[in-house]
Amino acid sequence: MACRRSPRLHPQIHASxxxxxxxxxxxxxxxxxxxxPDSLPDDDDMLxxxxxxxxxxxxSLLRASAVCxxxxxxxxxxxxxxxxxAHHRKPPLLGVFLRRNQGRGVVFNPILDPPDxxxxxxxxxxxxxxxxxxxxxxxxxxxVLIKSRSRTEVIVWDPITSEQRRLAITPxxxxxxxxxxxxxxxxDQGHIHGSCHSSPFKVVLMSGYKQxxxxxxxxxxxxxxxxxxxxxxxxxxxxxxxxAILVGNSxxxxxxxxxxxxxxxxxxxxxxxxxxxxxxxxxxxxxQVIRAEHGAIGYAILSxxxxxxxxxxxxxxxxxxxxxxxxxxxxxxxxxxxxTEEVVALLLGYDDDSDVxxxxxxxxxxxxxxxxxxxxxxxxxxxxxHHHPFKSFYTPGAAMVD
Numbered sequence: 001m002a003c004r005r006s007p008r009l010h011p012q013i014h015a016s017x018x019x020x021x022x023x024x025x026x027x028x029x030x031x032x033x034x035x036x037p038d039s040l041p042d043d044d045d046m047l048x049x050x051x052x053x054x055x056x057x058x059x060s061l062l063r064a065s066a067v068c069x070x071x072x073x074x075x076x077x078x079x080x081x082x083x084x085x086a087h088h089r090k091p092p093l094l095g096v097f098l099r100r101n102q103g104r105g106v107v108f109n110p111i112l113d114p115p116d117x118x119x120x121x122x123x124x125x126x127x128x129x130x131x132x133x134x135x136x137x138x139x140x141x142x143x144v145l146i147k148s149r150s151r152t153e154v155i156v157w158d159p160i161t162s163e164q165r166r167l168a169i170t171p172x173x174x175x176x177x178x179x180x181x182x183x184x185x186x187x188d189q190g191h192i193h194g195s196c197h198s199s200p201f202k203v204v205l206m207s208g209y210k211q212x213x214x215x216x217x218x219x220x221x222x223x224x225x226x227x228x229x230x231x232x233x234x235x236x237x238x239x240x241x242x243x244a245i246l247v248g249n250s251x252x253x254x255x256x257x258x259x260x261x262x263x264x265x266x267x268x269x270x271x272x273x274x275x276x277x278x279x280x281x282x283x284x285x286x287x288q289v290i291r292a293e294h295g296a297i298g299y300a301i302l303s304x305x306x307x308x309x310x311x312x313x314x315x316x317x318x319x320x321x322x323x324x325x326x327x328x329x330x331x332x333x334x335x336x337x338x339x340t341e342e343v344v345a346l347l348l349g350y351d352d353d354s355d356v357x358x359x360x361x362x363x364x365x366x367x368x369x370x371x372x373x374x375x376x377x378x379x380x381x382x383x384x385x386h387h388h389p390f391k392s393f394y395t396p397g398a399a400m401v402d
Contacts, residue, residue, distance in 0.1 A: 047070075051071070099386075134148050140184075144388070145203060203219070235272040238257060305345075330361070349388060355370045
């Protein structure tokens with residue numbers, strides 16, 4: 001028996017001129033979809049503009065350099081680096097340096113997620129190790145300042161290039177406890193901090209003088225290679241171990257009594273600012289000088305769950321007062337329960353450039369951006385030493401060392 005096909009299931013298709021033209025059109029459309037996709041432009045200038053817009057994270061340029069020789073040639077060109085820095089302006093926060101081994105060592109804690117996480121061994125002091133140990137003083141503009149525990153020298157270390165500069169200090173500072181700050185001294189227009197590897201730098205040492213706790217300062221310039229004259233003020237102020245913050249053209253240290261020591265980098269002058277009256281039940285560790293609005297300085301106190309901030313306002317008669325600025329309920333920012341008897345909260349560090357604080361709450365370390373009020377849980381708190389935020393661009397040349 002012959003099978004009979006249903007015309008409803010298998011309709012007959014009759015060719016015609018219109019149908020032929022339609023079929024050819026469909027074939028051409030199908031043929032076009034099989035064509036190779038358009039490649040990136042051969043113009044290096046246009047490709048460079050595309051690569052400049054990659055995120056300034058450590059893995060971005062490294063991955064781009066692995067695409068082909070042409071891309072690697074572009075993203076490893078020093079001229080491209082300068083354009084990349086100028087486009088993004090702000091280097092990423094790679095992690096924090098802190099003391100370890102009872103204050104006798106320095107370690108790096110990365111805070112970025114893979115593949116941008118920098119291995120701690122990448123930022124190892126190496127030959128900087130000494131028998132008596134060393135102490136971390138400051139971290140700014142991609143540079144780290146360390147002093148030997150024998151107080152005979154300080155070391156300026158660039159973790160990206162591993163370069164170290166050892167500076168013998170004056171006898172006045174060898175006889176007392178001192179603090180210090182390091183900063184880039186590049187004056188060329190358009191310079192971006194965070195790429196200061198070959199730029200000149202300054203080191204400012206600050207100490208309590210003799211038994212009267214009179215502040216004493218001295219400045220080293222890498223351009224001249226010498227320490228300047230000693231700078232002294234008659235106002236007494238006991239120097240603390242808290243690192244300085246940079247606001248405008250001045251460095252500020254928080255003294256143990258609550259006052260603030262100001263060093264004007266332009267005038268090379270010292271002055272003492274009366275601090276905010278604080279009760280003794282507030283830990284000194286939970287007090288911090290911060291950057292406020294309009295180039296002013298602020299004063300912050302952590303009394304968990306409250307994080308209170310004041311701003312110093314200068315009046316037209318040359319006087320100044322502390323006025324309340326903000327109060328933040330930290331348990332809501334950190335998504336933690338309200339205060340309980342078991343909560344232990346410590347202020348670990350502050351970055352004056354990105355306005356970020358580091359907190360240890362109930363055994364965990366958090367990073368909080370004070371402007372956006374966004375928080376990030378970083379890791380379990382191991383040490384409660386002060387955290388020194390490290391910001392720098394991480395170029396393919398440095399990354400390939402890993």
